[in-house]
Amino acid sequence: MPELSYREAVRDALATAMRRDDEVFVMGEDIAEMGGSMGVTQGMLDEFGPERVRNTPISEMALVGAGIGAAMQGMRPVVEVMYEDFLTLACEQIVNQAAKHRYMSGGQVKVPLTVRTQGGAGWSPGAQHAQQLEAWFVHVPGLKVVFASTPADVRGLLYTSIYDDNPVVFFEHRTLYGIKEEVPDELEPIELGKARVHREGEDVTVVATGRLVHEALRAAEEAEGEGVSVEVVDPRTLQPLDEETLVASVKKTNRCVVAHEAVTRMGFGAEVAAVLQHQAFDWLDAPIERVGARFTPLPFAPVMEEWVVPHAADVLEAIRRTVGRNGH
Amino acid sequence: MATEIKLPRLGQGMESGTIVRWLKSEGEPVEKGEPLYELDTDKVTQEVEADASGVLLRIAVEEGEVEVGRTIALIGQEGESVPDEAPAPAPEEPAKPEAKRAAPAAQTLQQTVARSDGRGGGRIKASPLARRIARERGVELSSLQGTGPEGRIVAEDVERAAAAPAPAAAVPAPPFEAEVVPLTSLRRTVARRMTEAWQAPAFQISTSADMTRALAIRARLVERGDTPKPTISDLLTKVSAAALMRHREVNALYEGDAVRLLASADIGMAVATERGLLVPVIRGCERLTIPEIAAARADLVERARSGKLQQADLEGGSFTISNLGMYGVEQFVAVLNPPQAAILAVGAVQETPVARDGAVEIRPLMTMTLTCDHRSVDGATAADFLRTLKTFLEEPGLAL
Structure with missing residues (x-):
């Protein structure tokens, strides 16, 4: 290939x-x-x-x-x-x-x-x-x-x-x-509305889009070292949304983090969280966590920009919160 | 002025509830928010908290089914006089402008929600998953200490409690003394539903089927290496679905003012578990192959025994089969599974001498007894269905 x-x-x-x-x-x-x-x-x-x-x-x-x-x-x-x-x-x-x-x-x-x-x-x-x-x-x-x-x-x-x-x-x-x-030798069309499970896990599902898919995969590696098994799912198509795959994953793991680079407020992750809480309510063992940019215009200064947009460390923090116990 | 305690509506579609027992007796002081009584609804048994503080002056309904909105008790000041008669039933109605407690709708809703959680001194913090597991395994959330953030009870806490041996079991009961086993919520539900079923004017008809060909088909499927191994029950489920499709009156629900004839054979199967009887449903059996039914059956039985069934697995059956053949039972009568119109009780397949063409032959016979709700199914209809079922078992090809 x-x-x-x-x-x-x-x-x-x-x-x-x-x-x-x-x-x-x-x-x-x-x-x-x-x-x-x-x-x-x-x-x-x-x-x-x-x-x-x-x-x-x-x-x-x-x-x-x-x-x-x-x-x-x-x-x-x-x-x-x-x-x-x-x-x-x-x-x-x-x-x-x-x-x-x-x-x-x-x-x-x-x-x-x-x-x-x-x-x-x-x-x-x-x-x-x-x-x-x-x-x-x-x-x-x-x-x-x-x-x-x-x-x-x-x-x-x-x-x-x-x-x-x-x-x-x-x-x-x-x-x-x-x-x-x-990639496949011959171009293989991918149906719209089908999520991709990048990594299977048992404890937390991270639904991530765009760059955050890669950040989530890095966070999942680290979480693995802490004994937390993370499933990373990329919906790929935001509309239509593959609710079935997302819901099935959360029903399996009972916990969810939604991650994107866009600001959290009114973001795509809010919709995903709404779909999941409704369709998997009785399977949730923790509040759904959202990871996104802070609610501000993007700063030009590199250190400021880095602080505003989310990275693997933010996803990892959110993963830890979902499996959190007293003291976290 | 005493406060009337009315039966709350705890969920959409809830019309009535059954008061199981009171946790306070008349004359006892009550704090607002304290558990007052246990209420059984279709799905769960739960404690309901008191709406007001004071003294429980009168219990108007000791136990039994009550419609939503009816006054079931009075809470007031000590020594306050109350009318001898229980207040007339007052169906729930929208708050009138002059009504004293004309709360905005949102507030009423909030009260209902808070009340449904049942623990004195405020709401129990528990995750939805923890609540579901607690409901399914009969674990009392109020007895648990949550280990999640801010003391939230999480699934692990409930699982640990469910797995822990009951404290009573630690001390073996002395010989010759009766052991008192409090009813679990599952046991209670079985008891309530079976009592309800017993009210129905039911009748039974029996027949037996020559299972020679059915056994051969099953043997062939097993020989073919199908996993899980199809059982006679699976074959029976398949054939029953075919018969139900030809006799819609038997694949029906009795609903009081109507009979609902269902389009698909969603067959419940009685499963004995350590915790009691469960009846998970295999849906659309008329469209499933025998191996598909076997797979669905194996999954449901496994989950029933490990306590992993979900409410959805138990709901919406159109017909039920109870098979005690594996226990060597020759014939028995099953109690209806309301609102379903009929249930089939199946015995063991036994080598039996039968008269054929003037000679006695040994044949594998299986007895079947159909219990029907006479309000929706007549004897001839039931007999017709049972004849079809017998024919299909004896000549499975006809079920195609």
């Missing part, structure tokens, strides 16, 4: 779909000659030409709007929004247009659009270039939301998203582009 970086895996999913279907094309700011600000689309202009690898003006609203129009006309566009912070500029198009047309037309119009974007802290980009806004879009009926945490996942999920007949907001994490993982 080949080993791909997360960045290469995204590119491979795009290129595989574009080789297979003329309807698939990519569009975004500086994605052609420059290959995108994260280098994801590097080399694609050479293979697919300027018709299918299109630079756009710096207007997220126009960019996503054009994507919606193309999608409604039968194309399968993948638009890149350089930073997810800039999704705010495209919200009218994503929330009021893309999410609504299929519903409002009684199913006559489909919007098979994929909005790729990335974000995340860890490299001191400041308050406007590192937010994690995935929860905003999970709140909108009519959108699917994916947050992939590994090369194999990002490859299979992006491919499936492109071929989904609904608009998908597809989140990538800035600090994950360099990580590597073995």
